């Protein structure tokens with residue numbers, strides 16, 4: 001019997017397989033397709049996601065297939081005039097890397113799959129479709145069809161995570177309904193590969209806020225460029241993907257002899273969130289649990305935050321014997337967080353998809369008067385879960401500063417609970433607290449390095465407790481507060497690995 005079976009080998013399934021492989025659990029990945037999904041999808045992820053790849057030991061190979069997005073986003077009107085410029089970001093932001101990256105999803109998925117090959121404890125079966133999921137008290141039974149040999153078989157796992165995408169069988173099995181957050185709009189996604197004689201197109205992203213045809217332009221990586229083009233009433237979807245139409249749509253910037261069409265596909269963007277991500281031994285993650293319109297480039301990011309949240313909890317339950325009630329905090333923490341991103345993406349969609357000329361004029365005037373509050377990147381807190389206290393920092397990711405010896409913080413902390421504290425405060429904690437830290441392999445780091453001291457001074461705090469996913473579990477100003485947070489850590493028997 002496997003510890004965990006993962007249905008689906010997209011970005012969510014492959015990242016979870018890396019994280020669970022690293023934890024030493026026995027894992028089975030089942031994927032119905034023979035090859036990585038080749039059609040155009042995600043092109044952007046954020047700094048927190050790069051930090052998850054770093055945790056999975058894959059930062060360097062991921063960096064090799066993406067580029068930091070430092071140039072920001074320009075909102076231009078129908079005449080091409082820039083109405084609002086959302087600034088770029090620094091090469092090293094709060095997560096110890098850039099805040100934004102651009103990439104080609106199939107290349108990233110290839111890196112993730114290569115990463116999984118490091119682990120003998122992870123078995124991957126491609127062209128194996130899960131056809132039925134039967135939960136029992138002590139395990140879950142999966143019915144599988146080998147799509148090459150046309151053979152049926154069964155396999156057991158203690159927990160099963162459905163990373164099986166928008167049409168999730170796991171979601172149907174759970175009987176989970178999706179709450180609709182309101183946006184359903186078809187867009188044409190058009191990727192080209194520039195030839196040597198192509199003009200210099202901008203590095204920054206452009207939102208063409210033309211009420212007659214809203215469009216987004218993006219420099220992906222290398223010579224790959226993307227236009228996302230809103231379908232208007234009366235558009236014939238078949239005609240829209242015809243080469244002559246595609247070239248006409250991008251004719252202000254590119255001629256047919258300057259680039260090769262890679263792909264043109266029409267997608268309907270949705271905004272949905274599942275209600276009920278776990279029942280017993282079954283769980284949902286990624287697009288199976290939520291779908292986000294891509295205006296903020298956050299669908300896959302949310303998927304990876306899901307599995308980062310879930311991986312350490314599965315490890316605690318399966319390896320350290322922590323009660324599996326811990327798994328209930330997965331949805332309670334993640335659902336409000338992803339909802340905040342979906343709601344902002346829907347609001348942003350309403351703004352850039354304005355097709356009524358009067359509404360568009362009003363928007364343009366607002367842009368020019370400088371009211372960019374909608375474009376603040378959200379940093380929602382996790383919902384209720386493995387968190388202690390009401391300080392607004394609790395439930396937010398901790399920063400990843402560089403330490404005095406040049407290491408990034410997470411490298412020093414490892415993937416476990418961690419306490420970072422001023423030495424004076426550490427001296428006052430109880431023996432019981434020290435006993436819990438030592439028995440459960442908690443990393444202890446005095447806040448001596450300049451980057452950490454600066455954070456503690458800025459916030460007027462004496463200690464911070466971090467979870468293995470680097471979210472802040474609690475903050476303390478006294479040894480007693482640190483004792484109280486430690487007492488509620490779900491780690492009692494967790495051993496270092």
Ligand SMILES: Cc1cc2nc3c(=O)[nH]c(=O)nc-3n(C[C@H](O)[C@H](O)[C@H](O)COP(=O)(O)OP(=O)(O)OC[C@H]3O[C@@H](n4cnc5c(N)ncnc54)[C@H](O)[C@@H]3O)c2cc1C
Pocket residue numbers: 007008009010011012013030031032033037040041042043044045105128129130131163164165166168169189267285286287288294296297298299300301302303
């Ligand atoms: C046009 C577009 C642009 C986007 N841009 C961005 C962006 O810039 N940034 C961003 O973060 N996100 C973006 N996204 C969203 C992102 O692509 C998805 O959120 C991401 O792919 C979800 O990953 P996943 O692993 O959850 O699901 P998927 O990638 O859909 O993977 C699910 C896998 O499960 C397999 N599967 C399903 N059922 C079974 C079964 N019964 N048995 C075995 N295998 C099964 C499927 O074959 C598939 O491989 C975009 C999406 C689109 C469409």
